[in-house]
Amino acid sequence: FAIQKIAVVGSGSWGTALARIAALNAAEKKGFNHEVRMWVREREIPGQGLLTDVINSSHVNHRYLPDVPLPHNLVAVSELVNVVKDATLIVLVVPHQFLTPVLEELSKPGVLATDARAISAIKGVEVAGDQIYTFPWLIEQKLGIPCSALGGANIAMEVAQSEFCETTIGVPSKDDAALWHAVFDSPMFRVHPIEDVAGVSLSGALKNVVALAAGFVDGMGYGGNTKAAILRIGLLEMAAFTKEFFPSSSSLTFSHHSAGVADLITTSFGGRNRKCAEAFIKTGKTFAQLEHELLKGQKLQGVATAEETYQFLHARGRTEGYPLFTKVYKISFEGMDPKTLFDDL
Numbered sequence: 001f002a003i004q005k006i007a008v009v010g011s012g013s014w015g016t017a018l019a020r021i022a023a024l025n026a027a028e029k030k031g032f033n034h035e036v037r038m039w040v041r042e043r044e045i046p047g048q049g050l051l052t053d054v055i056n057s058s059h060v061n062h063r064y065l066p067d068v069p070l071p072h073n074l075v076a077v078s079e080l081v082n083v084v085k086d087a088t089l090i091v092l093v094v095p096h097q098f099l100t101p102v103l104e105e106l107s108k109p110g111v112l113a114t115d116a117r118a119i120s121a122i123k124g125v126e127v128a129g130d131q132i133y134t135f136p137w138l139i140e141q142k143l144g145i146p147c148s149a150l151g152g153a154n155i156a157m158e159v160a161q162s163e164f165c166e167t168t169i170g171v172p173s174k175d176d177a178a179l180w181h182a183v184f185d186s187p188m189f190r191v192h193p194i195e196d197v198a199g200v201s202l203s204g205a206l207k208n209v210v211a212l213a214a215g216f217v218d219g220m221g222y223g224g225n226t227k228a229a230i231l232r233i234g235l236l237e238m239a240a241f242t243k244e245f246f247p248s249s250s251s252l253t254f255s256h257h258s259a260g261v262a263d264l265i266t267t268s269f270g271g272r273n274r275k276c277a278e279a280f281i282k283t284g285k286t287f288a289q290l291e292h293e294l295l296k297g298q299k300l301q302g303v304a305t306a307e308e309t310y311q312f313l314h315a316r317g318r319t320e321g322y323p324l325f326t327k328v329y330k331i332s333f334e335g336m337d338p339k340t341l342f343d344d345l
């Protein structure tokens with residue numbers, strides 16, 4: 001391969017954690033341009049100046065990944081076109097509700113290198129009526145470049161603190177597998193490539209819906225047995241949904257890989273979706289309020305995914321096939337009694 005240049009589009013908790021690993025690898029491994037650029041939405045930090053300047057001088061993203069030193073070859077840049085200029089490897093990691101304008105900008109003529117390839121670490125789905133799309137698929141369509149998917153049991157702060165963990169990359173080709181493995185694999189962050197882009201992406205989206213159910217269980221004060229039952233049933237719904245609507249995906253992605261069962265477990269114990277769902281039951285506040293109060297600018301992905309998944313299933317007349325997903329939607333959006341979570345499962 002020619003020398004590869006990495007760009008990271010997104011600088012939230014996960015964006016910054018992934019950018020840190022990519023920059024460490026780019027500095028150490030052969031075949032990479034030394035500098036890795038990370039897209040940061042510019043704003044003024046009172047008394048400190050522009051956010052990009054603060055990150056580039058302190059080498060810390062204080063807001064989204066506090067106290068984690070970032071490598072000096074990771075450079076925060078506010079102009080998206082300058083982030084991706086000449087980049088051959090583009091990591092897309094904005095919260096899913098903000099992807100559309102990013103893709104519009106990136107799809108303008110001359111913005112991307114013709115030999116660029118992308119990977120999506122975004123968790124969510126796009127639904128239009130009775131159609132559902134994964135983000136890697138949408139990215140390929142909009143940008144005309146191959147797109148892989150990255151997902152696994154990866155709570156951002158734990159990854160950033162170099163606690164041992166694994167991730168799965170779903171790849172469209174062996175070249176993508178080799179390149180993305182080189183970008184992210186390290187002794188404490190083990191990367192396993194598999195040929196199931198849709199499965200990795202869908203698993204990451206759907207496990208957030210199940211994590212909301214796990215948070216409801218916590219909020220109602222039930223113990224480990226109940227939560228384990230919800231995770232088992234949820235995992236089956238995740239795999240069944242993918243098999244029904246993306247039949248070329250593999251059920252092994254859910255049962256054997258970090259992107260499946262392992263991500264579901266970690267999110268249902270230590271994730272933001274679980275945390276807000278527990279508070280939803282205990283406080284009666286809306287998810288929008290709780291996101292604002294508890295997440296300090298970070299974004300919930302599971303609530304929107306629960307709604308989109310329900311709308312898709314409803315449009316297909318298939319809600320009864322997915323009772324857990326349907327209950328999560330009705331408890332979150334229609335005021336259904338959380339205790340009905342267990343009915344008909």
Ligand code: NAD
Pocket residue numbers: 010011012013014015016041064093094095096098121122123124154155156157297298299300301
């Ligand atoms: P985050 O939840 O920390 O969100 C903050 C980011 O959103 C910041 O970059 C902020 O600038 C951006 N943002 C806020 N408002 C915006 C707007 N109007 N337009 C554009 N950007 C805006 O982000 P994250 O944790 O990096 O999550 C990104 C994706 O990665 C999500 O899909 C998430 O599910 C996934 N993910 C997160 C984790 C994790 O532990 N944080 C782990 C795995 C995957």
Ligand code: 13P
Pocket residue numbers: 123152153154155156208211263266267270271272273274300301
């Ligand atoms: P939350 O968004 O619920 O924190 O989940 C993070 C995640 O996706 C871990 O892999």
